[in-house]
Amino acid sequence: MGQKLQSTDDVLREALEANGQRFTEQRAAVFRFLMSTDKHPTADEVFLAVRQDVSVISLATVYKSLETLVGCGLAVKLTYGDGSARYDGRTDPHHHARCLACSRIFDVAGTLPSDEIHELHDRAQDFHVTGYRLELTGYCSHCADSMTGKERIRA
Ligand SMILES: [Zn+2]
């Protein structure tokens, strides 16, 4: 989370205009929320949060705003096997760890050594590789604690 010299609204305005899109209060609210959370929310979760700031916003507008942000490179869409999509306001290279019990997604900093990625590219042969995604799966500390019955009473 580096310090930004520009305000979130300025960053958004610039990116939207560069992509021929208009700055709207709804898009700004969606973007502000996405930048303020590390929870990788679904469109529904964004809608529930943003609705409190912007009274006139529909779920459809939230969906469209999220897709616009992804199109402008301001957010990343994560899709999963069960068809659910989550949105990430963090666009620098990082990986994810997904809890199999509560479905929460945690950021994991860092990149893999590029020669290992290149080796995988080579093994994919005639498959045209455009990127890769590493996802760690397991249990977050909260879920792991509950499962082993070691959950401590918090002071
Ligand atoms: Zn969990």
Ligand SMILES: [Zn+2]
């Ligand atoms: Zn992330």
